[in-house]
Amino acid sequence: MLNEIKTELLSKQFQYEEASLNISEANEVLDTIKNFNTIQEITTNSYSQQVKMGLSRSNEDSNLLDKFVNDRKINKPEFTKSNRALMYINGLNLTYSYFVGNKVETLKYAKLMTDLYESESYLIEYSTIGYVSSLYNLVNAYLENDLESNALNVLTKLENVKDKFGIPTSYNISARVFIYSSNIRLGLYLNHDKYEESKFLIESNNVSLEKYKSYVLKPQLYEYYFLIAKYYIVSGEYKKALSYTNLILNDSGFKLREDLLSVVKLMNILIQFELNRDFSIEYLTKNTLNYFKKKKRLYKVENEIIKFMSFQDKIDGRKNIMVEFEQLRDAMKEYKKDKYESIPFKLFDFEYWATAKIQNKRICDSILPD
Numbered sequence: 001m002l003n004e005i006k007t008e009l010l011s012k013q014f015q016y017e018e019a020s021l022n023i024s025e026a027n028e029v030l031d032t033i034k035n036f037n038t039i040q041e042i043t044t045n046s047y048s049q050q051v052k053m054g055l056s057r058s059n060e061d062s063n064l065l066d067k068f069v070n071d072r073k074i075n076k077p078e079f080t081k082s083n084r085a086l087m088y089i090n091g092l093n094l095t096y097s098y099f100v101g102n103k104v105e106t107l108k109y110a111k112l113m114t115d116l117y118e119s120e121s122y123l124i125e126y127s128t129i130g131y132v133s134s135l136y137n138l139v140n141a142y143l144e145n146d147l148e149s150n151a152l153n154v155l156t157k158l159e160n161v162k163d164k165f166g167i168p169t170s171y172n173i174s175a176r177v178f179i180y181s182s183n184i185r186l187g188l189y190l191n192h193d194k195y196e197e198s199k200f201l202i203e204s205n206n207v208s209l210e211k212y213k214s215y216v217l218k219p220q221l222y223e224y225y226f227l228i229a230k231y232y233i234v235s236g237e238y239k240k241a242l243s244y245t246n247l248i249l250n251d252s253g254f255k256l257r258e259d260l261l262s263v264v265k266l267m268n269i270l271i272q273f274e275l276n277r278d279f280s281i282e283y284l285t286k287n288t289l290n291y292f293k294k295k296k297r298l299y300k301v302e303n304e305i306i307k308f309m310s311f312q313d314k315i316d317g318r319k320n321i322m323v324e325f326e327q328l329r330d331a332m333k334e335y336k337k338d339k340y341e342s343i344p345f346k347l348f349d350f351e352y353w354a355t356a357k358i359q360n361k362r363i364c365d366s367i368l369p370d
Helices: 002-012 016-053 059-069 083-100 103-119 121-126 128-144 148-163 171-191 195-204 206-215 218-234 238-249 258-274 278-295 300-310 318-335 350-359
Strands: none
Touching (some): 016 059, 016 083, 059 083, 083 103, 083 121, 083 128, 103 121, 128 148, 128 171, 148 171, 171 195, 171 206, 195 206, 195 218, 218 258, 258 278, 258 300, 258 350, 278 300
């Protein structure tokens, strides 16, 4: 509107060259804005696809995000890309790299994203949640590349950011800092068999969880519930574990994170097995099998575990069930070597569970494979 008025005023003063130049400059700005909107739309659509599925389990899955990265509209060289546009492009490449399991590229784009935010302070003010998310992604990228000391440094930065950038006055952003840092800390404790630290963190987080729960998005909240359930399974407290898996599975409206939902469904059957609820196992195995077939996510790991659970009531004697557990353990060990079949083990290690059952111990007390 202002450009139109300026052009009109210049024209009325017979300054046509200046008026024409003003129009050209306005068109360049419009092209940049249009390009930014295109980039923002494509990246946002890729986020939607990735959060729905979680991690790729097949080449077909990977191809679903490949179209966003290779979209010609996002790579038009004739448009100037603003820093905000570059932020979205980095986010797109980060999402794709993470989705397909490319650890090196994930770290590369996670660094670029955080560096871009920190090089231009206005970007942090423009999207503080985006900056917090970039720190979260960078921690996870370092962990995926076995650079734990780097990850812990960034995690400390993430935890300390709660007192900066106006975050203390925003429940929405404070909730993100809380849930992101809690998920990382609890995940690290569980991965390093630090069960006392896990218990302390869960208990000490109760007040903050109640404070922020309504501000936390479900994918992150349910990841936290999943980690709590995982802790209780490892420590042999199966009724407590069941209460948290049910919080996730009883939410029929939650359709995101198919990778998380898949593992939680398997964990739920495992819990029912540990509680000796044969009727529930029979119902859940059929229900879960139908879910995987409908979602086209019935891979070898899922099929093996469901098959194992389905036949437990037909196994006669402890000796025979130990043989079954040994076969399950060996099968899980082999699946860990496969690019796609190994994905569920990042969330819950079913080989560890089978090994603990063979040793007749809780997972936390077992001598587990390296």
